[in-house]
Amino acid sequence: MSLAATAPPAPLLQVDGLTTRFQVRRGLFGSDTSTVYAVEDVSFSIGAGEIVGLIGESGSGKSTVGRVIARLERTVSGSILFKGEDVLAFGGAALRRYRRQVQVIFQDPAASLDPLMRVQDLVGEPLRVHRIGDRHDRRDRVVRLLESVGLGADALRRYPREFSGGQRQRIGLARALAVGPRLLVADEPVSALDVSVQAQVINLLQDLRRELGLALLLISHDLPTVEFLCDRVVVMYLGRVMEIAPAEDFQRAPLHPYSKMLVEDAPRFGGRLRRSVRNAVADAPRSPLPPAGCVFRTRCRHAIPDCGRIAPLPESVSPGRFVACIRRDLFS
Amino acid sequence: MAAGGASVGAANAVTDAATVLRVNGLSTDFATARGPVRVLNEISFEVRAGETVALVGESGSGKSVTSLSILRLLPPAGRIVAGRILSRGFDGAVVDMATAAERTLRGVRGAGVSMIFQEPMSALNPAFTIGSQIAETIRLHQKTSRSEAYARAEALLAKVGIADPSRRVHEYPHQLSGGMRQRAMIAMAVACRPALLIADEPTTALDVTTQAQVLVMLRDLQAELGMGILFITHNLALVPLIADRIIVMYAGQIVEAGDAASVLEAPKHPYTRALLECLPARHLPRDRATWSPLPTIEGAPPDLADRPAGCVFAGRCPSVVASCRERLPDLLPVAGGDRSSRCWRADSL
Numbered sequence: 001m002s003l004a005a006t007a008p009p010a011p012l013l014q015v016d017g018l019t020t021r022f023q024v025r026r027g028l029f030g031s032d033t034s035t036v037y038a039v040e041d042v043s044f045s046i047g048a049g050e051i052v053g054l055i056g057e058s059g060s061g062k063s064t065v066g067r068v069i070a071r072l073e074r075t076v077s078g079s080i081l082f083k084g085e086d087v088l089a090f091g092g093a094a095l096r097r098y099r100r101q102v103q104v105i106f107q108d109p110a111a112s113l114d115p116l117m118r119v120q121d122l123v124g125e126p127l128r129v130h131r132i133g134d135r136h137d138r139r140d141r142v143v144r145l146l147e148s149v150g151l152g153a154d155a156l157r158r159y160p161r162e163f164s165g166g167q168r169q170r171i172g173l174a175r176a177l178a179v180g181p182r183l184l185v186a187d188e189p190v191s192a193l194d195v196s197v198q199a200q201v202i203n204l205l206q207d208l209r210r211e212l213g214l215a216l217l218l219i220s221h222d223l224p225t226v227e228f229l230c231d232r233v234v235v236m237y238l239g240r241v242m243e244i245a246p247a248e249d250f251q252r253a254p255l256h257p258y259s260k261m262l263v264e265d266a267p268r269f270g271g272r273l274r275r276s277v278r279n280a281v282a283d284a285p286r287s288p289l290p291p292a293g294c295v296f297r298t299r300c301r302h303a304i305p306d307c308g309r310i311a312p313l314p315e316s317v318s319p320g321r322f323v324a325c326i327r328r329d330l331f332s
Numbered sequence: 333m334a335a336g337g338a339s340v341g342a343a344n345a346v347t348d349a350a351t352v353l354r355v356n357g358l359s360t361d362f363a364t365a366r367g368p369v370r371v372l373n374e375i376s377f378e379v380r381a382g383e384t385v386a387l388v389g390e391s392g393s394g395k396s397v398t399s400l401s402i403l404r405l406l407p408p409a410g411r412i413v414a415g416r417i418l419s420r421g422f423d424g425a426v427v428d429m430a431t432a433a434e435r436t437l438r439g440v441r442g443a444g445v446s447m448i449f450q451e452p453m454s455a456l457n458p459a460f461t462i463g464s465q466i467a468e469t470i471r472l473h474q475k476t477s478r479s480e481a482y483a484r485a486e487a488l489l490a491k492v493g494i495a496d497p498s499r500r501v502h503e504y505p506h507q508l509s510g511g512m513r514q515r516a517m518i519a520m521a522v523a524c525r526p527a528l529l530i531a532d533e534p535t536t537a538l539d540v541t542t543q544a545q546v547l548v549m550l551r552d553l554q555a556e557l558g559m560g561i562l563f564i565t566h567n568l569a570l571v572p573l574i575a576d577r578i579i580v581m582y583a584g585q586i587v588e589a590g591d592a593a594s595v596l597e598a599p600k601h602p603y604t605r606a607l608l609e610c611l612p613a614r615h616l617p618r619d620r621a622t623w624s625p626l627p628t629i630e631g632a633p634p635d636l637a638d639r640p641a642g643c644v645f646a647g648r649c650p651s652v653v654a655s656c657r658e659r660l661p662d663l664l665p666v667a668g669g670d671r672s673s674r675c676w677r678a679d680s681l
Binding site for chain 1: 390391510539540541542543544547548551566567568569570572573574596606607610611612613614615616617618619620623625626627628629632
């Protein structure tokens with residue numbers, strides 16, 4: 001199965017049938033082990049210079065996908081191709097080269113910056129690790145990197161705690177950009193920031209794409225941010241892809257019942273609260289084993305008996321658009 | 333009187349049964365190495381029974397210090413230095429929380445005024461069952477038998493939409509999902525039918541689908557119990573869904589207040605206006621080719637230890653004039669209804 005053929009730009013990264021499972025110990029002294037399917041048969045692609053949004057609720061596996069792409073998590077099966085090369089087979093020098101090209105930033109910039117290091121060392125460290133330039137050369141690069149994220153040279157000798165949340169996220173970005181990546185995996189990069197600071201970081205991410213041709217996998221639960229910034233949207237639920245759509249189409253009309261629920265429940269100006277709690281469908285199941293068949297069927301108001309037997313994979317419904325739902329009558 | 337009416341001293345009591353909170357000229361200082369810093373500066377507003385007032389602001393605006401001042405739960409460095417906070421105890425008696433003795437405060441907290449938080453585990457004790465914690469809250473304020481308190485706890489869990497309450501009442505917090513814990517905390521907060529519920533970012537950590545359920549539930553509880561809700565949030569998109577009135581805070585002051593729909597529709601303070609303009613939801617591109625950057629607010633909030641002489645927003649304000657830097661504007665009524673703004677140029681915005 002290949003979804004890449006329909007993605008507009010040539011894929012920089014191609015994820016195919018990705019499956020990751022975790023062992024969870026339960027019961028007294030962890031006597032009882034069971035397998036959690038964190039990510040199951042996930043396929044999508046990211047084009048060079050493309051911004052792809054990965055959305056879904058907690059437990060959807062969206063962060064795990066980001067971590068697997070960054071080679072921070074193991075996989076059970078499936079493949080990841082970066083510029084046509086098999087990422088999961090990389091080791092040693094090839095893996096180091098890959099990590100220069102694919103960088104990650106997380107929600108809490110404070111947690112990923114060593115509080116005892118000065119900004120010049122934090123941003124310069126990746127250059128040193130990857131043996132880029134000599135000492136003077138590296139210093140110049142660090143100054144330019146800080147400039148590119150809107151920080152002055154006066155930041156060089158200061159420590160992370162002396163900066164606000166938004167500024168720390170910029171330092172994290174400068175550090176990620178130091179080694180000249182082609183793809184940035186950003187896991188909730190603006191969620192912890194104030195509204196006015198969010199706007200600055202969102203603009204910065206867009207500038208980086210325009211000026212450096214940087215591709216971005218934006219993992220976020222905030223729908224407006226994703227719709228504003230992304231070219232395409234991938235919707236996940238309980239480890240599975242529910243829908244893949246160009247952002248404009250998604251914005252206009254989400255097709256999968258789960259996508260619809262996400263969009264309806266996201267607070268919007270001009271929106272309304274539902275009339276009663278009873279109309280609300282149940283919470284996501286807490287059991288480590290997702291329901292058989294379509295994982296969303298327990299919350300889906302369109303579920304039919306067949307949904308318990310068939311676990312649909314995303315199928316093409318229109319150019320660039322894939323929906324994992326057997327109720328084709330709902331959106332054709 | 334509108335939320336944030338500046339006339340301190342005009343109302344010295346919760347005058348009618350319809351008012352559940354009246355904050356008047358509240359100022360709070362925090363002790364720092366550089367001396368006391370004024371983090372709340374002459375805050376005045378009220379909350380009426382059955383209404384929801386959204387208290388909105390970014391970090392450092394003073395919105396959380398406001399709620400902690402109301403319940404007198406400030407950390408040791410914080411101190412209320414001026415103002416009155418009139419609220420109601422369990423028996424309906426008026427209490428000035430700013431000056432009341434600790435013993436009186438205990439009778440108000442959790443009964444006349446209760447609070448819910450972003451993180452339910454900050455209110456729930458992991459070592460006790462959900463039922464025992466709710467029952468304890470009830471028995472703290474009311475003479476009730478243990479079994480009756482448990483029965484009421486179970487009924488409350490059912491009311492907040494927890495399925496199978498007779499089983500859940502005997503479970504511990506860790507056995508519940510995040511959304512269910514949030515509901516259990518709310519059940520505990522409303523157990524004594526408070527006149528005022530302070531909700532500090534109660535849905536910020538929740539997924540959007542759970543958030544929607546919790547907001548609907550709060551609205552239904554409010555309709556049933558008639559309580560006033562002070563809803564503290566940084567998420568402006570929630571305000572039109574839940575609030576009757578809005579109070580916008582910046583650098584420890586109220587900069588704008590009034591009817592939520594009119595304020596969001598046509599803000600009369602440059603900060604409120606700029607904040608709304610920052611939201612991506614307001615600038616969704618029609619197609620990717622016409623993308624343009626989001627408006628931002630340049631600069632940073634003022635250092636509270638070194639307050640500017642004039643308007644606190646002057647340093648970042650696109651509409652600033654010379655007089656803004658000289659004199660701090662009062663929070664004054666603006667034309668067009670029950671609203672006020674702390675801006676010299678409010679009526680020309």
